[in-house]
Each structure stands twice: as C-alpha cells, then as structure tokens.
Amino acid sequence: MAGIGGAETTGKKVGWGLLNAVVVIYALFPVLWIVSLSFKSSATLADGNFIPREWSLENYQNIFSTSEFTRALINSIGIAIIATAIAVVFGTMAAYAIARLDFPGKNLLVGVSLLIAMFPQVSLVSPLFEIERSLGLFDTWPGLILPYITFALPLAIYTLSAFFREIPWELEKAAKMDGATPGQAFRRVIAPLAAPGVFTTAILVFIFCWNDFLFAISLTSTEQSRTVPVALSFFTGSSQFEDPAGSIAAAAVVITIPIILFVLFFQRRIVAGLTSGAVKG
C-alpha cells in the first residue's frame, strides 16, 4: 500500500518534471538560438544549424571594435539609470502620499497615471518629435529620459503604493507620537521599511526603459543618443560588417545579460512587484 502511494507521487513528480521541462524549453530556446548565432564564425553563420559547428568570438570582437555599438551601450545604460532613478524617487514620494495621506486631488492623480499607463505611446511620438526639435531636445539624453520617466511613473506609483499598503503603519504613528513630523516619519521610519519595494520597482522600471524601442527610434537620429535596440536595427541596413546577423546576435546577447542576471537574482521580488499592482484583495 505504501508502495502504491509512493508510485503515485513519483509519477506525479515525473509528470511535473516533464511539464516544467516544456516550460523551460519554451522560454529559453529563442534565447539559446541567438546566443548560438553570436558564437558562430562568419563562415558557418548561415549554415542553419541550431548549435554552432565552429565556435568563435569574432562577432564580439567586431561589435566592441566600433563606436557604433559601444556608444549605444553607454547611451542605453546612462539613459536607463537616470530615468529609473528619477522615476523611482518621484514615484516613491507620490505613492507614499497616495497610500498614506488624505488630500484632495488624490483620485485625480491615480486616474491620470492610469490613463498614461494605457496611453498609446505612438500618439505622443508625433507631437514630441516636433516639440523636442523646437526645444533642442531632439536626439539628446534628456529627450529620451523625459518620456521614459513619464511612462515609468504609473508603473512605479502602482507597484509602490501596493507595497506601501503592506507596511506596518503603527510604527509611523509611534514616531509621530514621539514628536516626529510627517516628513521625518517618512524619512526615518518608513523609507527603510519600504526599501525592498522601492528596489523591486527600480528593477521593473529599468527593464521598461532598457526595452523601449519606439521612442528611441523616433526621437534620436545619431550615435549621440541612440540606444542599443535602435543601434541593433541599424546594423542591418548600412553596415560595414560582412554579415550583420552575427554582430546583431552578439550585441543582442550583451544587452540581454543584465536582464538575465536581474531575473536570476531577484525572481521572487520581480514576481511580487508585477503581481502586487494588478490584484488587490
């Protein structure tokens, strides 16, 4: 009898193992394919094999030998970090107010950020293109940072206010009882407790900025502020490399590494952050 039960659980475990394997293969094979492509030598690039017949680093040497990619990488990192920092600071302040304070106009702010979250980004591209050209912001870092902050803010505000609702607020009351102003209670007591939520939000916002393509391709025109996704799409047309596929694959792998690292280290937090804003019990 014990044997039957044991067999059943083993059977179940094998079943789950198979299901898991299907999911893992589903999620990984396009990634593995581009990694494989990036390690193919130029001679074997077009052989259609999933696994390289000849491993080589020449694609990586190629992309790092020109400023086309390295400059784009610097732009991507710089723009994403600055936009993330500003969006998270503004978002934290607003989310604290929404979660904790009572003031007129709060629902308006929530409504506006919901509207922006749903907003078709392409509808902003036409006016921003013209406005940024007249303000001299076109093809500059701030020209991209501004729309990124704007579209990251709803995400930040939702995720953070969901996190802030979970914090034990009695501590804040205790701090106020001891004579702290609301501002002091925020800085000294709540901010340290909120740090994990803020950190998660920062990761989500960074991924959003890192991922953007539409603004980046519409509001830039030169190497000066082009980000990597855009630079990648330009490798194809006018490239000095023999076959752009190898270079594109190598560059793609380089910009995928930070995301994979985030996901590996902060899986739990990212899942919590993505789901907290969506469903409130």
Place this chain on the structure above:
Amino acid sequence: MSQTTAEKTGTAPEEPVAPKKKVALSEGKRAERRLGWLLCAPAAITMVAVTGWPILYSILLSMQRFDLKFPDRTEWIWFDNYVTVLSNPYWWNAVWVTVLLTVVTVAIELVLGMALALIMHRALVGRGIVRTTTLIPYGIVTVVAAFSWRFAWTPGTGYLAEALGGEPVLTEKIPALMVVGLAEIWKTTPFMALLLMAGLALVPDDLLKAAAMDGASAWQRFIKITVPIMKPAILVALLFRTLDAFRIFDNLFVLTAGSQGTSSVSMLTYNNLIKGLNLGIGSTMSVLIFIMVAIIAFVFIKLFGTAAPGSDDGGKR
C-alpha cells in the same frame, strides 16, 4: 472617518453650528494636505508636462497641412487630414491587421497564460526554476527577441526555416503575420501568466477540496470556482494585454518593417511621421489611435465595474 476627526479637532469653539459648511481644517490636517500635494507634485507635473501639452498639440497639428519636406505650404485645413486618412485603404488595412493581431494573440495568450499560471501555482517540484525562466521572455528586450525569430525564419540562416524546407515565410502577408503573432505570444504570455497567478493565489484551497469531496471534476472546479473568483484578475490581465497588443510596433519593425501589408497602426504612423516627415498626417493617425484605445479602455472599464485598478483606496487608513 477622517472628516469627523477634522471637525472635532477643528475650530469647534468659534463655529459651534456649521453643518454642511466647510469647517476650517486643523493644523495637522492642513500639514497633511500640504505634504500630500508636495509629494505628488514632481510626479504630477512631469506626467502632465510630457503628455498634456503634446496631446493638445497633436490635435492642433492634425488639423494642419504640415509636411516638413514642404514647410512653407503649412496651413490650416481643419478636418481634411481625417478625410484623407479615413478614406485611405492602407489605413484600414493597418487597422484590421492591428485588430486581428490583438484579438488572436490576446486570446491565445489567455489560454496559454492560464495554463502557465496553473503550472507555476501548483508545481510540486521545480517551482523556482519555472518562475525564473518564464521571467526571461518578459524581461528580454523585444527587439532582441524579434531578431532571434527573424534569423530563425531566414532561409539559409535559420533552423526553423530549414526545418520547414527553406520557404521564405516573412515575405508573404499571412505567414509573416503568423510569425509576428508567434513572437508576440512568446514574449508576453509570461506577463499574462504572472498577473493570472496573482488571481489564483486568491482562490481558497479549502473550497476546491470541498468541491472535490462533493464529486466535482477538475474541469468543473476550474470553471465553477477558480474562474469566477479570478474574474477581476482576468479582466485586469486582459485589459493590460489588449492595450499593449494594440500598440504593437517593435516586433513588426524588425520582422517585416510593415512590408506586404503587414503594417499595424503604430507602424503606419511611424512611417508617415519619421520616414515621410508628414506631421499633419502622422498626428491625425495619432489622434485616431488615441480614440480607438480610449474606446477599448472604456469598454473594459464598463466590464470592470468597481474592480478597476486604482478605484480601490482601501487600506489607506
């Protein structure tokens, strides 16, 4: 609750009977308001500055003949741009392509995402591995994933093209759209699954066990218990995904660049605006897309009722 506190601690002695009339706020209450506005100001100002004026400006632009190639021929033409766009077969083709891609991909994502959510929720072994790997499609840059698919389908280079006999799939409308749909589904199903998983967590295990005791099959339990409880989560996931799918751009740009009539509305707007430098027509399309998205959002919010995200302000006190 807070209102009554304000009235009590407010200037009660001076105005003993002031019903309905706004009572002067206590010092603490006023400080709280000030702090609230102060904390929200940077976020609110940024969002309004970057979206508010541009939205108005795009409406103004859409009523002008404004082509950067011929800047001196700029003039007010009111609704002529709308007539031009709405009588253009390319526009309608793009609208149908976008609607078709949105409906088909979101429907498939819902089914796959639900399956994935159930796997992640119930997995006996390897839950961590599954959750971690499913986050990779979510996190990866869309353009990167799109290139992976493009190379996979390129005859000669790609394993998928080779497996199907080297037919060039990306040069014909229907096969190309199927590849674009596939790329979309691959990329966004995990996001759908995560949102649904949050809803699954709300379904009480005891209820499912009780139903199983009473002889309900797994399918009955899913349809009669799990889905009704999850309804708000499903609607949120559908709303987010539908609006996001409607903006499809990155995958199309890399996979087909809108050739062979595969343009979405975003792709067509981009081509008119950045490639064609026609601000008037581009802005007209922007406004039309905005109206379509507003209609979709309105329909969903009608369906949501009170479950709309943001309408909940519980837990603030």
